[in-house]
Amino acid sequence: MTAAAVLDRAVPPAPASAVSICAHCGLPAPAGQRFCCPGCGVAFEVIQGLGLGRYYRERLLDPAGRAPKPDQVARPDLARHVVTAAEGTCQLTLAVDGLQCGACVWLIEQVLARDTAVLQGRVNMTTRRLRLVWRGDASEAERLVALVETLGYRLVPFEREALAAARDAAGRSLLRALAVAGFAAGNVMFLALATWVGARSGMGPATRDVLHWLSALITLPAIAYAGRPFFASALAALRQRHTNMDVPISIGVILVTGLSIWQTMIGGSQTYFESAVMLLFFLLTGRVLDHRARGRARAAVEDLLTLRSGDATVVAADGSTSSRNLQALLVGERILVGMGERIGADGTVASGQSLLDSSLVTGESLPVRTGVGDAVFAGTLNLGAPITVDITAAGAGTMLAECVRLIEAAEARRGRYVVLADRVARAYAPVVHLCALATFLVWTFGFGVHWSQALVTAAAVLIITCPCALALAVPAVQVIATGKLFAAGVLMKSATALERVAAVDVVCFDKTGTLTEPELQLERVEDSAALAFAAAIAANSRHPLSRALCAAAGPVVAAGDVEEHPGEGLSCGAVRLGSARFCGLADNTDEGAELWLAQPGIPALRFGFSEHLRIDAVETVARLRRMGLTVRLLSGDRAAAVQRLAEKLGITEWQAECRPADKVSVITGWQNAGAHVLMVGDGLNDGPALSSASVSASPSSATELSQNVADLVYQGRKLAPVMVAIDTARKARRVMRQNLAMALGYNALVVPLAMAGQVTPWLAAAAMSLSSLIVMANSARVRSNGKA
């Protein structure tokens, strides 16, 4: 069976039952229909028309990923991001949302390649970025981006500063250092082998010296180049008057190389060039992997935010409107916020009345009525009529200003976390150096050996204890654990987060958007026929409530002839779907977000919307408790809502109506009592709590502020990643400790041997490599799902 045939089976055949599968995006489609929506039909036509039908046979759709369903979203201003190059060509780099497999990359590149203007359209699958180069002017960008968006992907341009950072100069220089160390290690080892064998088979001292000189010639520049990351870090640590793992590494490497050169110059036999470069090679391998894992997590968070940032509609003094990126908004400008849009900046309402969902900002789950003169915050969702907002500076007294002040205070208070490896290094380095010194003194003065011979023995102690296994013990585990979590959708942003998560004993959740779904959900509706009817009308709208209605109703054929009345609702002939007033009813409810369906001759039907628990919230909280953790709840919402939810989850320790400062003081109180708190939150109002907790997590639906502050960001609609993160971190900590114990045990075994002068260069090289390999092999166990 060919690979294509295997892949072919992944595309499910359209079942004859009630629901069919859309031929383009793979989502459920209305019964008997080939496509779920007209957009998918267009995409299918385009792809078949270009003769790229192979895409459908060879793609592998991940049900958890974003389906390639074309979606009309306001396109950000592209021209601002286009870089004009020489000879009439332009460049643009965009984040691609919806890449699922190699077939997606192939499809996008093929479609672009068939466009005559395009000179280069290449997708980087690792970073999920598309680089476009075309002939013509900047305005072409709109057309090309629209072309790719027709296929069901979403493209968002990158800020130029973000692109510069993405070039990752540090990662490249580490890789170059690794290459140099690898080259040197290979060649020096092969020269060293010759001398070891030669020592037994009668190689003349002249030949040996030549080989030593040659080794020195390779080793010296290699160490000067490849050792820089360690030397720089050690120097920085010493300047701040503390030590880290790089200090003993640097001292070891420099002393050993110095001794070997001296031995070479006097024609001695004890050189350790191969040990020195191999040590660097092993350590750099760890660094490169570590850097990759963390860089990938950071880039992923950056992409999430880029994909979410959008444009605002600016209203000029003469009433004309224009689209502008959120970052480019100025104080004093007026923006128009349509129904279903998020407010882009802090300000006061200048005109209009609406219902605002501020759950991301305050944690309040019920929408709030807002009128002229009321203060509104960035991140608030406009559920009702269009309003205009005058942008004000985040002056003292606004929610944002208060949060930023509290976050700064919390970060100033939080001490520098000392990682396990550095704590070990602090105790380890002096002991090793004292051992070496003692060896030298005892051999010189105790046994009366010539000082040069004693120095060689002392150096052997340093080499054999050179903390190779010790320095690999933690990063090797970290790489594997971060990679495993990345695959599970948990992005570790901070280097020390893993160890801090492992120490957690209290998990504190925010309610709205964290324990509950980030969007409002439809409450139970008895009349499923009416629901399907309403959903068919709502399918024409992008309003959040319309979307929630459609999501609850399942696949429907969008009704034709539907007119959208901004801020009021939808009409389809005589049928109306929208606000109470729009449907001719008294507008007096304050029961939260709702839609009414009015049909001639039938009493109007109400669709209420409220927050729902995330699907696995109950299970995850129960499992966290079984893991021995205390689960608590801190919310900015009203007591009644918090209590109802806490009871459902079985959380007994909860607190409602917390302001950001209250959350901070509660968490600090627990920490003063000795608890290690993991704070999980998504709102602007959670920012200070996130930064004052021992370690923090945010869902990827969280506000930008929370995601920037949080140590880890998790993706998806489930809460389980929080549990996976704690579980993996604990396992990682266990394996780290085993590794450290093994490394120290190895030292305890060989140090006496070295101090007794029984270690020869080949024994040192072999012992060092073996201990490093054992530590790496043990670390791989973190990947398994069993007990470690």
Add this chain to the structure above:
Amino acid sequence: MIVLFALLGLCLCVGGLGLLVFMWSLRTGQYEDLEGAANRILFEED
């Protein structure tokens, strides 16, 4: 003896050449999309 040193020199040259090729591949961005490279061979026919 001459053969030995000639071979040593040759070895180092070959190793150095490998190092240079690696540096070149790094500079031309060939390590920037390992995942994409793995998938591309399944699709590129030309």
